[in-house]
Amino acid sequence: MRNFAACNNGRSVCGFRIGSLIPVLTVIFSLILAAVGLRAEELAAERAVVQILTSSQLPVYDAPWRFQPIQQSSGTGFVIEGGRILTNAHVIAWSKQILVRRYQDPRLLPARVVFAGHDCDLALLEVLDPKELSEVKPLEFGELPEVRSTVVTAGYPAGGDQMSFTRGVVSRIEVQPYVHPGNRSLLAVQTDAAINPGNSGGPVLQGEKVVGVAFQGIPGLQNAGFFIPTEVVRHFLDDIRDGRYDGFPMAGVSFQDLQNPAYRRYLGLADDGRGARVDALRAGGTAEKVLKPDDVLLEANGYAVGSDSLVLYKGNRVAANVVFQQLQTGGALHLKIWRDHAPLELDLPLEAYTGDRLAGHQYDEPPRYFIYGGLVFTSLSSNYVDTLGDSVATVSAQLGYELIYRVAESPASARAEPVVLSGVLPNAVNADFGVRGRALVNRINGVRIERLEDVKRALQEHKGDRHLIEFGGPKHGPMEALDRAAAESANAEILRTYGIVSAERL
Numbered sequence: 001m002r003n004f005a006a007c008n009n010g011r012s013v014c015g016f017r018i019g020s021l022i023p024v025l026t027v028i029f030s031l032i033l034a035a036v037g038l039r040a041e042e043l044a045a046e047r048a049v050v051q052i053l054t055s056s057q058l059p060v061y062d063a064p065w066r067f068q069p070i071q072q073s074s075g076t077g078f079v080i081e082g083g084r085i086l087t088n089a090h091v092i093a094w095s096k097q098i099l100v101r102r103y104q105d106p107r108l109l110p111a112r113v114v115f116a117g118h119d120c121d122l123a124l125l126e127v128l129d130p131k132e133l134s135e136v137k138p139l140e141f142g143e144l145p146e147v148r149s150t151v152v153t154a155g156y157p158a159g160g161d162q163m164s165f166t167r168g169v170v171s172r173i174e175v176q177p178y179v180h181p182g183n184r185s186l187l188a189v190q191t192d193a194a195i196n197p198g199n200s201g202g203p204v205l206q207g208e209k210v211v212g213v214a215f216q217g218i219p220g221l222q223n224a225g226f227f228i229p230t231e232v233v234r235h236f237l238d239d240i241r242d243g244r245y246d247g248f249p250m251a252g253v254s255f256q257d258l259q260n261p262a263y264r265r266y267l268g269l270a271d272d273g274r275g276a277r278v279d280a281l282r283a284g285g286t287a288e289k290v291l292k293p294d295d296v297l298l299e300a301n302g303y304a305v306g307s308d309s310l311v312l313y314k315g316n317r318v319a320a321n322v323v324f325q326q327l328q329t330g331g332a333l334h335l336k337i338w339r340d341h342a343p344l345e346l347d348l349p350l351e352a353y354t355g356d357r358l359a360g361h362q363y364d365e366p367p368r369y370f371i372y373g374g375l376v377f378t379s380l381s382s383n384y385v386d387t388l389g390d391s392v393a394t395v396s397a398q399l400g401y402e403l404i405y406r407v408a409e410s411p412a413s414a415r416a417e418p419v420v421l422s423g424v425l426p427n428a429v430n431a432d433f434g435v436r437g438r439a440l441v442n443r444i445n446g447v448r449i450e451r452l453e454d455v456k457r458a459l460q461e462h463k464g465d466r467h468l469i470e471f472g473g474p475k476h477g478p479m480e481a482l483d484r485a486a487a488e489s490a491n492a493e494i495l496r497t498y499g500i501v502s503a504e505r506l
Contacts, residue, residue, distance in 0.1 A: 045154040045203060048079040048139045049163060051101040052087055052125070052201065053108065056094040061387040062422045062437075064369035064378045065500045070096065076155035076202030077125060078210070081140075083133045085125040086233070087201030088215050089116045090180045092123050093363040100127055102136075103163060115240045118363050119247045121180040121215050122228065122236045123201075141230045142209030144314050145170050145189065153193045153214050153227070155202030168193025168225075175319040176226060179216050182382055183360035186248065187322050188226045195225025231326070239328055246329040249350035252285015253278060255297060255309045255320060264307075267296060268341035274298055275338060276309040276320060283411030286349045296338035300324070324350065358382065358417065359404055368417075370456050371503045373467075373487030374425040374494045375433070377441065377455045380418035388438070398472065402440055417451035421471065425498050429490040435471055435480050442477055443470040452506055 052075045060066040075091030077100070085100065092098055092113055099108040109127045116123040127133055145151060153166050168191040176188035191204070195214045204212035204227045212227035239245055256279035258264060261271045269275060275296040281288045298304070300323040303311040310317045327333060332347040358381040369378040378384065380403055399420070407414040423437040424430050441449045444458035445468055459467060467482040495503055 045078070045139065045165075045205060046103050046163060048136055049103060049154050049202060050077050050079070050085060051075075051156045051161070052077050052085075052091055052111075053099040053101065054092055054095050055097040056092075057096050058094050059366045061367050061378065061381070061384040064367040064376070064422065064505065065371075065502070067366075074156060074159045074198055075200045076198065076214070078154075078201075078203045079133055079136045079138045080237075081138045083126070083130055083136070083138070084114065085111065085127070085133075086213065087123050087125060088180070088213065089118045089121045089123040089363070090215075091201045092116065092125065093118070093180075098125065100125070102132075115236075115245050116364065117236045117239070117245050117247065118361075119178075119181045119184045120186055120228070120232050120236055121178050122213065122233060124237075124240065139203055139205075139210045140208070141233065142206055142211045144173065144229050144231060145206050145211045146315065147172060149206065151191055151193055151211060151227075152205045153191075153195060153199060153202060153225075154205060155199035155214060157194070157196035157198040159198050164199075166194040171224070173229070173314075173316040173318065175322055181360045183356055184248070185319075185321070186232055186325060187229055187318065189229050190224055190226055192223040193225060194223075195227070199225075235325070235328070247352040247354075248325050249327060249329045249331070250285070250353040251287040251324055251333070251348055251350055252282030252353065253287035253291055254280045255305075257309050258296060258307045267294065267338065269296060269338060273307050274304060275307055276305050280408065282353075282355075282408065283414075284355060285353065286351055290346055290348050291337070292339065294339075297335060298338055298343070299336035301326070301333055301335075355407070361386075366505060368452050369422070369505050370452050371425070371491075371495070371500065372455075372459050373482050373490060374427045374430045375469075375482070376422040376425065376437075377419055377452060378422045379452065380420045380440065384420065384422070396438065398440055399438070415450045419449050419452055419455055421469075425494055427490055427494050427497070429483065429486045429494075433480055433482065435469075435478055439471040439478075441469065442472055444468070456504065456506065 054073050056071050058068045060068060075087060077085040077087035080086050098111045100111045101108055109132050111125045111127045114124045114126050147170050149170050151168060151170060155164060157164050171190040171192055173189050175185050177185045189212055195217055199214045202214045203210040204214055212229050213233060214227045217225045255276040258275050258277045264271050275298045278291050278293055278295040281291060300320060303323050305311055305320050309320055311320050311323060313322055324333060327350050329352045332349045335346055335348055337344050358379060360382055362381060362383050367378055380399060402418045419441045421435060421437055421439045421441055424433055444455060445462045447454055447458040449455055465484055467484055468479060470479050471477045
């Protein structure tokens with residue numbers, strides 16, 4: 001910055017009238033303050049932001065006794081109150097070792113996961129020697145930033161050893177699918193500040209306050225990254241205060257826009273832009289006990305619900321389920337609804353839901369399996385489908401339906417843990433077995449297979465000469481047979497041949 005010499009005679013500066021300089025000085029001081037503000041953000045973050053180096057090992061879901069080679073990856077985290085480190089769950093998923101590097105410190109500090117919320121892609125770490133972070137000033141959280149306001153991201157993108165800062169504008173705020181869980185959508189903030197691999201888990205700053213945690217982008221969408229807002233972060237941190245993580249509650253209800261005037265008249269509603277129709281209720285969800293199809297949600301915890309299924313949340317029109325996500329598991333949401341041509345008020349209890357666990361991405365727990373006569377049985381899951389190189393949209397219609405849609409369309413026939421024949425380990429006992437893998441298991445020896453334990457029980461307790469295994473849906477599908485005595489005598493040999501330590505993980 002240039003040095004300005006003052007030759008002040010009380011009326012002018014360097015020959016210019018003071019009045020004429022006021023606009024110029026205003027611009028100059030604004031630029032100075034902007035530069036100082038950026039530097040303040042950097043200084044606040046530099047000492048509290050850490051690089052996270054993770055060694056991880058993922059299982060092979062279509063050969064569930066195996067694991068992939070160790071992988072090395074890096075991410076970012078930052079110190080918060082209590083001397084712990086906040087980061088993304090995907091940064092430390094499947095970790096075998098976690099090392100933390102402080103700013104401008106060559107040492108690598110061992111760390112461990114304290115809590116991981118895979119549904120919201122957040123995790124809390126602590127270094128094994130807490131004294132290492134005792135002098136670090138923790139970063140504080142701010143509020144939801146406004147659209148068009150400026151934010152600064154801090155982190156270690158692309159695995160670099162030097163911290164990187166990027167400035168950008170908040171583009172929009174809405175409920176977005178979270179890539180890490182795969183089947184959850186929560187509040188997210190879009191920015192044009194660069195967020196690249198390695199930035200994950202780093203703070204997004206506004207002034208000296210953290211307004212979010214960088215976490216994902218959209219392939220092919222330029223100048224667009226997303227961060228987790230502090231509303232979601234605070235929910236995660238409040239959840240773990242009792243020593244366990246329950247997760248974000250789900251009521252098990254979906255809403256349909258109610259903008260058709262004719263249908264509104266049928267329900268007895270004025271065409272005033274208010275209210276979203278209850279479209280579906282998940283079997284076993286808390287909403288099933290309180291709401292009915294064709295109920296109209298008018299208000300949730302004081303937020304008016306529009307006919308487009310959106311609410312005005314801190315100046316942003318976002319999906320109404322953002323209101324449901326504000327409460328913790330065990331809380332109750334006060335609703336105003338329209339039912340049978342009349343208004344009604346009621347309380348909807350909220351609970352975390354794990355019934356769709358297999359339909360989302362799973363982490364940190366290796367896949368369950370059971371091997372018998374060279375037949376490899378495992379859970380049908382999103383992870384299994386990913387291992388095949390397919391997606392739920394391209395895998396066989398039967399597996400996709402069983403994994404995603406059956407519980408919604410036909411809950412009475414849904415299985416708690418659909419089982420597939422993942423593959424066959426070749427051996428004389430199964431040489432003529434026609435079905436070689438990727439097949440849903442329906443029944444074994446007449447026993448309907450609801451979970452892997454049923455496979456083990458149906459095979460080990462059967463006393464007949466042959467095992468009869470039915471594949472496919474409830475009514476039709478191929479059937480195969482396996483000689484019982486030959487299969488039992490071959491089990492140990494098959495495990496030795498293929499270097500498998502255990503025939504099961506249940």
